[in-house]
Amino acid sequence: MRITEHPVLDFRRGEKVTFFYNGKAVEGYESETVAAALHAAGVRALSHSHELGRPRGIFCAIGNCSSCFMTVDGEPNVRVCVTKVRGGMRVEEQQGRGVIQYEEN
Amino acid sequence: MKKTEILVIGGGPAGLCAANAASSLGAKVLLCERDGVPGGQLVKQTHKFFGSEKQYAGDRGIQIGQMLLEQTQSDPNIEIYTDTTVLGIYEDGIATAEHDGAHLKIDAERIIVATGAAEKFLPFEGNDLPGVYGAGAVQTLMNVSGVRPAQRVLMVGAGNIGLIVSYQLMQAGVEVAAVIEGAPNIGGYLVHASKIRRLGVPILTQHTVLGAYGDGRVQRARIAQVDSSWQPVPGTEQDIECDAVCLAVGLTPLTELCWQAGCEMAYIRELSGHVPIVNEFLETTCSGIYAAGDVSGIEEASSAMVEGRLAGYSAAASLGHAPEKAAALQRAAQEELLELRSGPAGARILAGIAKVAEKGGRR
Numbered sequence: 379m380r381i382t383e384h385p386v387l388d389f390r391r392g393e394k395v396t397f398f399y400n401g402k403a404v405e406g407y408e409s410e411t412v413a414a415a416l417h418a419a420g421v422r423a424l425s426h427s428h429e430l431g432r433p434r435g436i437f438c439a440i441g442n443c444s445s446c447f448m449t450v451d452g453e454p455n456v457r458v459c460v461t462k463v464r465g466g467m468r469v470e471e472q473q474g475r476g477v478i479q480y481e482e483n
Numbered sequence: 484m485k486k487t488e489i490l491v492i493g494g495g496p497a498g499l500c501a502a503n504a505a506s507s508l509g510a511k512v513l514l515c516e517r518d519g520v521p522g523g524q525l526v527k528q529t530h531k532f533f534g535s536e537k538q539y540a541g542d543r544g545i546q547i548g549q550m551l552l553e554q555t556q557s558d559p560n561i562e563i564y565t566d567t568t569v570l571g572i573y574e575d576g577i578a579t580a581e582h583d584g585a586h587l588k589i590d591a592e593r594i595i596v597a598t599g600a601a602e603k604f605l606p607f608e609g610n611d612l613p614g615v616y617g618a619g620a621v622q623t624l625m626n627v628s629g630v631r632p633a634q635r636v637l638m639v640g641a642g643n644i645g646l647i648v649s650y651q652l653m654q655a656g657v658e659v660a661a662v663i664e665g666a667p668n669i670g671g672y673l674v675h676a677s678k679i680r681r682l683g684v685p686i687l688t689q690h691t692v693l694g695a696y697g698d699g700r701v702q703r704a705r706i707a708q709v710d711s712s713w714q715p716v717p718g719t720e721q722d723i724e725c726d727a728v729c730l731a732v733g734l735t736p737l738t739e740l741c742w743q744a745g746c747e748m749a750y751i752r753e754l755s756g757h758v759p760i761v762n763e764f765l766e767t768t769c770s771g772i773y774a775a776g777d778v779s780g781i782e783e784a785s786s787a788m789v790e791g792r793l794a795g796y797s798a799a800a801s802l803g804h805a806p807e808k809a810a811a812l813q814r815a816a817q818e819e820l821l822e823l824r825s826g827p828a829g830a831r832i833l834a835g836i837a838k839v840a841e842k843g844g845r846r
Contacts, residue, residue, distance in 0.1 A: 379630070
């Protein structure tokens with residue numbers, strides 16, 4: 379849930395945008411991280427552990443801990459706690475460890 | 484290859500002050516910050532700072548961060564790269580970074596490592612469930628993004644961070660079920676503790692969290708009293724209804740780059756982990772590499788700012804910039820640090836620094 383009234387802070391969230399979480403449309407603001415927007419939408423489990431499939435959510439929210447890896451626009455292992463929302467972005471729960479795509483040059 | 488005189492790694496209070504100080508003596512600085520906005524943890528600290536006027540006491544952390552950043556941004560000597568993660572420092576002094584989605588090499592004559600700290604974790608059943616958060620994450624969600632982290636939180640740790648974040652949670656409209664603390668005493672300032680007690684939040688000392696439970700997310704936590712050897716006392720378990728467990732159990736220096744650069748390191752309990760051995764000007768055992776702020780020992784933002792200034796002056800002076808002016812400023816910063824460390828919390832830091840001195844450092 380987003381905070382609308384705060385004694386100290388005044389949140390300027392910017393433009394509202396729509397992105398996709400596992401194919402479903404979710405609303406967020408361009409100033410927010412994907413993790414924050416998903417949290418506001420009630421999504422807590424962002425990934426699952428590889429061996430036991432245990433759910434994983436945000437832990438550090440500053441890009442330290444790797445608990446929030448997701449696939450964003452096809453790119454695996456994106457730390458969504460430090461990735462800003464963009465309109466049309468496709469955010470998916472990652473299956474497996476992800477494969478790095480190399481560009482030929 | 485990007486060339487600069489001084490590379491500052493990390494744009495928190497220490498890094499911003501280091502950049503500003505080095506530039507004030509005439510040095511050219513490149514500041515690399517991995518986040519999109521510099522400011523470090525100041526960007527989420529809505530509380531007012533203590534200390535003296537020199538460290539901006541009475542201002543809120545967010546205001547201090549904004550002020551330091553404006554100074555840095557308006558300084559033609561300082562270039563800021565945001566969204567830039569420094570990855571390594573090599574034998575030849577070259578640093579590498581991820582910048583704009585590409586690999587960047589940085590050739591700097593001096594490097595100031597101001598990478599800050601990471602949160603400590605706590606072993607208990609279900610500590611990997613979504614809803615178990617570091618205190619910094621809770622602050623980020625509610626104070627940066629304006630999103631309520633939960634409806635009802637169990638706070639683990641009654642140091643200053645645990646107490647302050649509890650109060651901030653209530654300001655954000657979140658209920659705090661209790662603050663628990665393993666030690667027999669509240670670690671943080673009494674003024675913070677009183678504030679949340681007045682709002683009806685119990686602070687249970689000598690209590691620990693045994694587990695977090697729920698279906699795919701935290702729905703309750705179990706706590707228990709601990710004895711003088713920190714072992715749970717059977718029969719004292721109680722369940723707390725909550726949808727988040729917030730861990731405020733301390734920080735540990737983020738020293739990967741110091742290790743990788745080959746700085747001599749030591750485990751100093753009073754400084755909360757492994758730290759680089761530094762001299763009185765905060766230079767590590769690797770010539771030309773300095774460490775300032777939490778990376779050289781966990782303390783408060785106020786001392787991180789002064790350490791940043793000291794390292795900035797020292798690095799600039801070592802390159803021949805205004806050495807006489809620098810000497811006076813270095814001495815003033817050293818005295819300011821002593822003053823900041825004159826209280827009871829400072830005694831612990833000074834004991835840690837004495838241990839650093841025994842290992843060949845001299846600050």
